[in-house]
Amino acid sequence: MANKWQKLPHLLRVLYALAPRDIAIVGALHLAFGLMPIALVIALRHVVDHAVALIQGQGNLHMTLLWLGGLVIACYLSWASMPIREWMAYGILARFKARTHERLLAKASRLPLQVCETPRFYDQLHRAHRGVDERLLATMESLMPIPAHFITCMGLLIYLATISYALPLALLAGLIPGHLIERKYDQKRYQLIQKHTPSQRRLDYLGDLMIRREAAAEIRLFGLENELQKRWQALFFAMRQERLRLAFARVRAIITGVIGDQIAYSLVLTGIVALIARGSLSVGSYVACMDAVVLFRDAALMLFNGIRTMEDDLHYLGDLLAYLKLEEEGNVGAMPPCSPEDTSAECKVQGDRVPEVRFEGVTFRYPGSDTPVLDRLxxxxxxxxxxxxxxxxxxxxxxxxxxxxxxxxxxxxxxxxxxxxxxxxxxxxxxxxxxxxxxxxxxxxxxxxxxxxxxxxxxxxxxxxxxxxxxxxxxxxxxxxxxxxxxxxxxxxxxxxxxxxxxxxxxxxxxxxxxxxxxxxxxxxxxxxxxxxxxxxxxxxxxxxxxxxxxxxxxxxxxxxxxxxxxxxxxxxxxxxxxxxxxxxxxxxxxxxxxxxxxxxxxx
Ligand SMILES: Nc1ncnc2c1ncn2[C@@H]1O[C@H](COP(=O)(O)OP(=O)(O)OP(=O)(O)O)[C@@H](O)[C@H]1O
Ligand SMILES: [Mg+2]
CATH class of the missing domain: 3.40.50.300 (P-loop containing nucleotide triphosphate hydrolases)
Incomplete structure (x- = not known):
């Protein structure tokens, strides 16, 4: 688990290096956005309290309008920043994706051929590509708003704690079990996807074979369509069966987990009603408190969701980083020691004359095979x-x-x-x-x-x-x-x-x-x-x-x-x-x- 989070700083560094200025602006906008719900709750409380005072003939119209104006501006700013953030984030992510794809492609042609001879390598490559195509952008999207949600949650928690410590504690106690359940199932889903990688690649292969030009004549002549389709379906349905089973187990667990949250939520609402009944809250504080509870729950759900998604995505990112690191690890065979730029004497092939090449006791076997293809040749x-x-x-x-x-x-x-x-x-x-x-x-x-x-x-x-x-x-x-x-x-x-x-x-x-x-x-x-x-x-x-x-x-x-x-x-x-x-x-x-x-x- 800790290992997975260790990838986060690396990801942040790569991301930041891509567009420092844009990232700083998006970050600032996110932080500002995170503060907005707290400003909204405070403004709402003042608007309501001033309105109640006005009704009772003691209010100050000028102050009421001022708070109302503040509320409207806060609302507008929080919404207006959203498309700007999205637009900037899109630019950053597109750049990130292009660069990562470039690295993946460059890597593929630089790996020693020996490394590319095992199904394990193609499983890894498949996962790395999927990491970029499906997950990398999602990781970034889940990562960026996390600080904003965190600030919102903390601010609202503090606000609620000023009214009663029991409120934030009960809310958290209701939300955390659901988060842990979902997290557990995210992990199970990742493990299942890992397990399915070879089947998924075989499925892709069969699908590709059925549409590939070189195979078209043989498939028609030998009447292979149904046979290939049958094999494709068998694989597809076997995988789908397992995925559905997991999805069903997840739904069951979440439904059970949500009961606890609903009980906690009801207790919190009852508590707030009790507070106003005892006269401990003004009408404005009551309205703001109710609003804060709703906003807190929304922000907390988004925060937990973001953390979970990111945690899940970091698995996939791990596959990508592992692939990009293949050369350094040299886990199958060693890389040639000299790079094309290296012109040092040790790296030069001697002379321009036609060379003599000798095989001296050469043994070679393909990765994963016990039988030597060349034996002390x-x-x-x-x-x-x-x-x-x-x-x-x-x-x-x-x-x-x-x-x-x-x-x-x-x-x-x-x-x-x-x-x-x-x-x-x-x-x-x-x-x-x-x-x-x-x-x-x-x-x-x-x-x-x-x-x-x-x-x-x-x-x-x-x-x-x-x-x-x-x-x-x-x-x-x-x-x-x-x-x-x-x-x-x-x-x-x-x-x-x-x-x-x-x-x-x-x-x-x-x-x-x-x-x-x-x-x-x-x-x-x-x-x-x-x-x-x-x-x-x-x-x-x-x-x-x-x-x-x-x-x-x-x-x-x-x-x-x-x-x-x-x-x-x-x-x-x-x-x-x-x-x-x-x-x-x-x-x-x-x-x-x-x-x-x-x-x-x-x-x-
Ligand atoms: N990429 C590979 N991965 C694993 N084993 C391989 C791979 N390529 C070849 N082999 C195995 O290595 C052995 C030698 O194959 P190689 O292609 O060198 O034979 P060859 O003498 O060139 O045969 P041919 O006359 O058919 O071209 C064969 O037993 C083959 O199964
Ligand atoms: Mg040959």
């Missing part, structure tokens, strides 16, 4: 060497490539670049030296130029470089057929005039993106899997040229291209079981020879 990619990495599905080829690219860090052993461990180098500088076509390459829904240019942002507007990369990969033929050439938007998810491509055409764009990179080390993970035979032959013809002066790791199931490499490495269950030239491995008659013979048989 040793491999050297010599400077300027072309290595073909082959092996069955799931052997660990893509994983090895991602480790080489510095996207994952080894659990044991090390990867060295020119003899220095990748863990000690500037990972960002290293990534600038490497390029890749990933097996699951991205199809950016932007222009053809940008699809290639994203491989090297410095060359985004360098027409000659973009065209050269497109020529090498065969993408230029694809682009020549587009209505606006390189400026054509690819994909039709967001643009009516967009042009969608076939899988092979997309892959040519991905290849061009890698070629634009000027990388010294190039990883090609199934770069021609979707290409037709002519395009594939063309890519491998170019491969000889473009791989000159680079180290290349080529991963392919089509073993026809393996002889193009200087060395073939066969990966099996996370270890290298065979390596050598095509000729050597065929003569050896091992696993590679079997695989090659199997494929070759198709073409005979």
């Amino acid at each position: 040793n491999l050297t990619l010599h400077a300027g060497e072309r290595v073909a990495l082959v092996g069955e599905n799931g052997a660990g080829k893509t994983t090895l490539a991602k480790l080489l690219l510095g996207l994952y860090l080894p659990e044991e052993g090390q990867i060295t670049v020119n003899g220095r461990s990748l863990a000690d180098l500037d990972i960002f500088a290293w990534r600038k030296m490497v390029g890749a076509v990933f097996q699951d390459y991205t199809r950016y829904q932007i222009t053809a130029r940008e699809n290639i240019g994203f491989g090297n942002l410095h060359r985004l507007y360098d027409d000659a470089a973009i065209r050269a990369a497109a020529d090498k990969s065969g993408a230029s033929e694809v682009i020549a057929g587009l209505s606006q050439g390189y400026e054509t938007v690819l994909g039709r998810l967001y643009d009516e005039s967009g042009h969608d491509l076939s899988m092979g055409q997309w892959q040519k764009l991905a290849l061009a993106r890698a070629y634009l990179r000027d990388a010294q080390v190039l990883v090609l993970d199934e770069p021609t899997a979707a290409l037709d035979a002519r395009a594939e032959v063309e890519v491998y013809r170019q491969f000889q040229d473009m791989s000159r002066g680079k180290s290349v790791l080529l991963i392919s199931h089509r073993l026809g291209c393996a002889p193009l490499a200087d060395r073939i490495v066969f990966l099996e269950r996370g270890q290298i079981t065979e390596e050598g030239s095509h000729q050597t491995l065929v003569q050896k008659g091992g696993r590679y020879a079997d695989m090659f013979a199997l494929q070759a048989a198709w073409y005979q």
Whole structure:
């Protein structure tokens, strides 16, 4: 509990830093607003007492009108400040929300890839986003009026205590149990939401699957609509059942709690009537006292409500802060030690020459998995060497490539670049030296130029470089057929005039993106899997040229291209079981020879 409140100063600091002047004004307006009900009660008492005196022929009309004027002005000010406060608060909150979203997005791309491999991470991300979208604004809205309500309550309590100590005590005794009950149920609701996060994400996934374009054809063909809908409903209703049960229990508890409050309220009213009957109160004090009780109850309910809402919201804010802190905590794998700005000697990748990369006893397993994907693996990619990495599905080829690219860090052993461990180098500088076509390459829904240019942002507007990369990969033929050439938007998810491509055409764009990179080390993970035979032959013809002066790791199931490499490495269950030239491995008659013979048989 205490832990939760510790987040409040942090929140206040962040908020204040955003707009100090606006916050000071809103704060002052809130405080003034908090004093208004007390001014109203005092003015009311004087207005009534003066009016009664007037009726009895002893009053002072001038004073009566003066207090009446004060009452009207106090009323007007308290109402007029409301829209101004709301308007200013809206500006502050909008700024706060924008900044927090920016931080969330920036964070997502800076986290080590390893961190992003667990469902737990996506649960956390989901909660963090929900924290911003649904709760952050609510937290601010509940937070801001709290001081005003507090001042109102304290002022009215003191006013009532001047009449009788029993009045505020009885009022508080009636209100506090209800507050505690609601608080307990807020906590239960938060726990339930935590528990439901994985189900909620699965529900979102199913909903998204039913409307996602890539799945539309399969869903129709296999008639999956009803099945998916059934699964969605089962999850939805299971969650709803639990939520309804909790909501019902809450209502029951609150109804019981409210009885105590009603008894206390009745006692207070009876007490006030008794006081006037005994002649201890003037008519004005009686009216003001009744008004003060009502105003106090309203303000106290709003105060308790505000505190509860804020307490509840702080849970969600905790999720957000925990997400934003992920990097510092490094709870899954460590962050690369150097930042992009850090140019110190320790962070520099040595030299501009093509590096030698070595895997030394590298073991790697994905977070949450017991089985190592790479198991004490040793491999050297010599400077300027072309290595073909082959092996069955799931052997660990893509994983090895991602480790080489510095996207994952080894659990044991090390990867060295020119003899220095990748863990000690500037990972960002290293990534600038490497390029890749990933097996699951991205199809950016932007222009053809940008699809290639994203491989090297410095060359985004360098027409000659973009065209050269497109020529090498065969993408230029694809682009020549587009209505606006390189400026054509690819994909039709967001643009009516967009042009969608076939899988092979997309892959040519991905290849061009890698070629634009000027990388010294190039990883090609199934770069021609979707290409037709002519395009594939063309890519491998170019491969000889473009791989000159680079180290290349080529991963392919089509073993026809393996002889193009200087060395073939066969990966099996996370270890290298065979390596050598095509000729050597065929003569050896091992696993590679079997695989090659199997494929070759198709073409005979
Ligand atoms: N993100 C991930 N999280 C957990 N396990 C993973 C992840 N990606 C891959 N794996 C597991 O790691 C093993 C190796 O996968 P990897 O993708 O490296 O194989 P691959 O040799 O590239 O296979 P393919 O030929 O099918 O592309 C597989 O058993 C797979 O289940
Ligand atoms: Mg793979």
